[in-house]
Structure formats: structure tokens, C-alpha cells
Amino acid sequence: xxxxxxxxxxxxxxxxxxxxxxxxxxxxxxxxxxxxxxxxxxxxxxxxxxxxxxxxxxxxxxxxxxxxxxxxxxxxxxxxxxxxxxxxxxxxxxxxxxxxxxxxxxxxxxxxxxxxxxxxxxxxxxxxxxxxxxxxxxxxxxxxxxxxxxxxxxxxxxxxxxxxxxxxxxxxxxxxxxxxxxxxxxxxxxxxxxxxxxxxxxxxxxxxxxxxxxxxxxxxxxxx
Numbered sequence: 001x002x003x004x005x006x007x008x009x010x011x012x013x014x015x016x017x018x019x020x021x022x023x024x025x026x027x028x029x030x031x032x033x034x035x036x037x038x039x040x041x042x043x044x045x046x047x048x049x050x051x052x053x054x055x056x057x058x059x060x061x062x063x064x065x066x067x068x069x070x071x072x073x074x075x076x077x078x079x080x081x082x083x084x085x086x087x088x089x090x091x092x093x094x095x096x097x098x099x100x101x102x103x104x105x106x107x108x109x110x111x112x113x114x115x116x117x118x119x120x121x122x123x124x125x126x127x128x129x130x131x132x133x134x135x136x137x138x139x140x141x142x143x144x145x146x147x148x149x150x151x152x153x154x155x156x157x158x159x160x161x162x163x164x165x166x167x168x169x170x171x172x173x174x175x176x177x178x179x180x181x182x183x184x185x186x187x188x189x190x191x192x193x194x195x196x197x198x199x200x201x202x203x204x205x206x207x208x209x210x211x212x213x214x215x216x217x218x219x220x221x222x223x224x
Contacts, residue, residue, distance in 0.1 A: 005030075008125050015040045015119070024194060030125040034108055035200055037115045037127060045070050046118055051084075059088040061102040065110030069118040075223060080117040095159055105129065109160025137145055160189050161197055168205050174212050181205050 006176045007032060009019035022036045055062035066081040086092040086105035094100045112127035164186065169178040180186055181202070190198050 004124055008121060011119055011121055012040075015043045016098065026105050031128050031130075032121075032125045033064050033194075033197075034112055034127055034129050037112050040119060041067075041111075044119065046115060048111060048114070051110065053103075054083065055085075056103075058099065059102060061086050061106040063103070063106045063110050065114050066117055067111070067114040071192055078118055082110050082113035082117065084108065084113065096163075160193065161201055164189065164201050165204055168201075168208050171208065172212075174214050175211050177205055177212065 005019070008023060012022065017036055021220040023030055023032050025031065047070075049068070052064040053061070054064055062083060062085045064081060065081065065084055069078040069080075071077045076127040086102040086109065088094055088100050088102060088109055092100070092102060092105055108129045109127065112129055113122070116122040116125065116127065167180055168177060171180055190201065193201070203216060
């Protein structure tokens with residue numbers, strides 16, 4: 001493992017997160033899951049100020065995000081800010097009938113960038129929410145020596161995730177959700193996903209089960 005990779009791993013382990021399973025490569029660039037960064041922010045005690053909307057259009061949003069990391073001693077608090085931006089069909093691709101959530105995407109990107117700055121990983125690894133920019137060649141390429149396999153192509157992962165979530169939302173009973181998640185075809189799709197994405201889909205299904213009244217109903221099968 002090269003020095004840069006070891007630096008990433010050393011910082012992640014401070015927050016109880018392993019390098020493998022959380023970081024993968026997109027065209028040679030180290031990428032980390034948004035969900036992982038959310039866990040790290042909670043563990044570190046990062047507090048975000050209310051976001052400021054810089055630009056608001058139907059297909060574009062630019063948001064200023066500011067985060068604060070508490071210091072070990074009074075007066076040592078760190079503050080970082082960053083812009084999050086999303087413009088449909090430029091740096092935010094939406095496929096098929098998928099809805100475009102430009103404000104949510106802009107806020108995610110801004111928060112992820114601030115988290116990476118505060119934990120001193122900015123420039124070494126990028127959030128998965130930047131992946132559209134990776135594919136269009138707008139981000140610098142950094143080689144990463146990793147001992148785990150390349151993740152599936154990002155387009156395939158995001159489309160499969162969105163499709164499964166739509167089908168989960170359409171399920172109107174607990175049995176319908178569990179049948180969907182235990183179906184052989186669904187299991188194959190989940191197996192092809194990166195671990196973080198797979199866990200997110202499973203958590204999404206569990207949230208749907210809770211909304212439908214699970215747990216506490218005897219005889220139900222456990223989903224995925």
C-alpha cells in the first residue's frame with residue numbers, strides 16, 4: 001500500500017471505518033461512500049450550519065455548506081466551508097424516469113466535501129456523489145493501490161439501486177417487501193453491488209418494512 005493509501009486508511013480507522021469495503025476506484029481515483037462519510041461526521045461530532053442557497057433553478061442548485069469540528073480544547077474548533085453544485089446533464093446525470101433532486105445532490109456534495117476537509121482527506125479521496133464528474137473527466141486522476149476488486153461500473157450500480165428502491169416503494173405489504181428482497185434475481189443484483197450500496201438498499205427495505213408495521217408480526221421472514 002502506497003503512502004497516500006496508508007494515509008487514507010490511517011484516518012479512516014480513527015473513526016472505526018476500514019479502508020476495504022469503504023473505498024474503491026473510479027478510473028483510478030479513490031472514492032468513498034457518502035454513507036461512510038455520514039457515519040464519520042457523526043462519530044467526529046461535526047455540526048453543520050444551515051446551508052445557504054447560492055443558486056436555485058429547476059435543473060440547477062448551488063449551495064454553500066459550512067461545518068464545524070469541535071477541538072480537544074476551547075478555541076481549537078475547526079471550520080470549513082465548500083460549495084455543492086448539481087446541474088442536470090452536466091455534472092448530475094438522471095436516467096430514464098428517475099426524478100432529479102438537484103438540491104439534495106448539491107447539499108450531499110457540499111457536506112461530503114466539508115467532511116473530507118475537516119478530517120484531512122480532501123484531495124486524497126472523493127465522495128461517491130462526485131462520480132458524474134469522475135466519468136466526464138473533470139476531476140484529477142490519482143492511482144490507488146488497493147487489495148480489493150474494482151467496483152461495478154457506476155451507471156449500472158446507480159440504475160440498479162434506483163430500480164430496486166422504486167420496487168420497494170411500490171410494495172404495499174410486509175410480505176411483498178420480503179418476497180422482493182429474497183427473490184433470486186434481487187439477490188443476484190445485490191451481490192453485484194459494492195458493499196456500501198448493497199447495505200443502503202437493504203436499509204431502505206428495512207425502513208419500508210418498519211413503515212408497514214414490522215417488526216412484531218409473527219411468522220414473517222427476515223428480508224435480505
